[in-house]
Amino acid sequence: MAGPSSLLLTDDERSRNFLRGALSRQGLSVAVADSGQQGIEQFTPELFQLVIVDLLLPDMDGLEVLRKIKLRSPATAVVMIAEQGELHEVLQAMRLGACDYLIKPIQQAALIDKVICRITGAENLAQQNIEYRNTLEQRNSELREHVEVLRRDQEAGRLLQQHLLPRSPYFYPGGVEAAYRLIPSLYLSGDFVDYGLFGERFVAFYLVDVSGHGVSSALVTALIKNSVMHRLRERPLFSQLESLDSDLLEVLELINRELLSTGMGKHASMFIGVVDTAASQLHYAVAGQIPMPALASAAGADWLPGKGRPLGIFERGDWQVMCAELPSSWRLVACSDGVLELLEGDLLQKEERLLELISATGGELGVLCESLKVDTFGALPDDITILTLAHV
Known part of the structure; x- marks a missing residue:
């Protein structure tokens, strides 16, 4: 044989x-x-x-x-x-x-x-698949009780996740407006955003996209939110210019460790940054972000540079903290990868079309959502989130 x-x-x-x-x-x-x-x-x-x-x-x-x-x-x-x-x-x-x-x-x-x-x-591949399913079941056992509660009362779960999200839009001193649109493909979302003012000049924010969607991914977004808030209670972050870069890396390292330690097999992409309203600068880092965030101005829109591995897969992410000078009028647009599912073509064609739409709309959230047909697309294959920050 x-x-x-x-x-x-x-x-x-x-x-x-x-x-x-x-x-x-x-x-x-x-x-x-x-x-x-x-x-x-x-x-x-x-x-x-x-x-x-x-x-x-x-x-x-x-x-x-x-x-x-x-x-x-x-x-x-x-x-x-x-x-x-x-x-x-x-x-x-x-x-x-x-x-x-x-x-x-x-x-x-x-x-x-x-x-x-x-x-x-x-062992043959069939046996490996059985072992994989058994391992996955074991990893999810700690969450089973919570998942059953959410299944019995999904409306409560959705209200809870919405309660964890920030208000949109929200206006900060220095003329910065933060807003987002989050549409889950199922009842609960694996996407999450948050932002806040630190000190008198720093607006910090992040967009995270957890692999998969539904209850388990939504629970991981709650874990990430809790981890960040717990660290903020332990010591001040994003309040001093000289520590902004190290603060951004600290949050990425924290979430990476949390995801690896849960044993749930979940990973996430993330875009995190701080707008320095006094210096008109953007400090940011990306972790497996697809598509990259874009910066729109009167001259058009361009992808921001940067690279870094996703969270929850590698021990070291090799994340880079970048700094971009902001013009007098600007709008920052970050999207979860579900937005690309609304566009046709291969990955490069989808990203090119998305950048064209951001440039044509100036990155304005409502107009961009209308151009993408977010509300009329039908059944969504993935969670969709668009986060914008702008100087208004």
Whole structure:
């Protein structure tokens, strides 16, 4: 009887040769495809237990190959090959069902063996899926009682989450207006926003998007809110110019630790910042944010630069604190990734269209929501949140 088989999709000769050797050492037969189309044509769910896909293929996006494989065979294990600068794409691949990833240059045989053993070790994939479901059930056991309460009385849960949200719009000294629109795809939302005035000149804010939606994700937003408020009670944050950058990093590190320690398997993207109304500056950091926040002015709109890993996945996030000079009239627009589901095209086309709409509307919340057809879209595939801050 033939042993387990694997399918390797990459035109990178170095990676292909290295992986073929590693797979063979683990007892897998290896079929190779140089393009996405060739790999899709070769793929047979009954034949291949493992598929390794390069994000960069000569004829199509590796994410599209992943989607097609998962559509045909959701249980097939898929590992992505990525470049160092493709962390956003890796996160998207994990959301689409990839079980692991390898970063080029692929040089460590032990790391590859570990990934392969975790997927194809002594137990077959069906048994691993059972173990995964059991593990997930165990991780959710601590929340089961709370989830049942929310299911029995969802209206109370929704009112509670709305109570935790800030007022919108809200006007701060220095002429700064903060506002948001949050529409859950289900009764409760995995998105959350908050803002507040610190000292006499600093308006701090954040937008967080927890993976998934519904009750469990909503509970994580409450955990994040509680963690931030508890830290603020312990010591003052966002009240001194010289400590703004370290304060932003402290909040990201806090939430990252909280998510890792819960064992719930939840991760989150986040945009956090402070507007210095006296100096007309924006200090901010991003953690896996898709799309990036945009700054609109009379000259148009542009994405803000910055990068950082999502929260709840990595021990270290490599977050960067950035500083942007603000013009006399400006509007900052941050969106959860659910907004992209309202637009057509691939990821780059959606982001380009969103930036065009922000520029055309000046980032004004009501007009932007109308342009995106937020209220008339129908059933929403994901939670949608738009946060704006503006000098008015």
